[in-house]
């Protein structure tokens with residue numbers, strides 16, 4: 001699933017392709033791809049300001065318009081969602097679930113092989129009832145170190161399961177949880193409330209470093225993820241632990257362990273990541 005660096009990269013590569021485009025029509029090819037109370041055709045006639053990211057959500061912002069309450073579109077790519085802009089007249093592919101047509105001729109395709117991805121039309125009124133949005137935790141690249149450490153006060157759950165919890169902190173998934181915990185020398189199953197502030201500050205520093213390095217490399221391409229330009233990311237070449245269970249630790253040579261934590265395959269070094 002695309003995490004913070006991948007969605008950030010998609011937003012950055014998509015923005016120049018869609019900014020100032022006016023939506024001339026919409027097609028919803030799979031009913032279940034649209035969630036929420038508002039229909040997709042409320043986007044018709046509206047000018048796009050650009051794309052940005054919140055957590056793992058991609059947000060397309062619309063120019064304000066008198067009398068129009070809709071302010072944008074949220075896209076949750078989940079497992080296999082992809083966004084590409086094609087020339088006018090390009091027919092939908094076998095996995096195309098929605099299309100936005102542009103007045104000037106382009107078409108924005110939302111392709112999604114597994115069909116877990118979701119689109120949601122945003123308006124201040126209907127967003128009040130969107131529990132996921134309202135519960136989203138802070139952004140790891142914006143929160144202070146001390147603010148980050150405070151998120152875990154009194155939380156007995158494993159540090160990894162809290163990093164994955166989007167209501168605790170937004171945008172982190174399995175890759176960047178395992179990679180940041182390795183770099184910080186913290187065992188993924190360590191109870192969060194037993195970690196000192198010093199170790200949580202170090203985790204925040206390592207988390208920011210790994211997220212920024214991945215954004216710099218245009219994200220990690222393991223399976224389906226591509227930028228909006230169709231390119232693969234390169235950060236998978238910098239993984240220290242993710243997907244490396246049973247192989248030697250790159251720092252100390254100890255065999256990396258693999259176990260399920262928070263329902264996700266978790267890889268760590270038993271020597272480098274003391275509790």
Ligand SMILES: [Zn+2]
Pocket residue numbers: 249250251252253254269270271272273
């Ligand atoms: Zn090691």
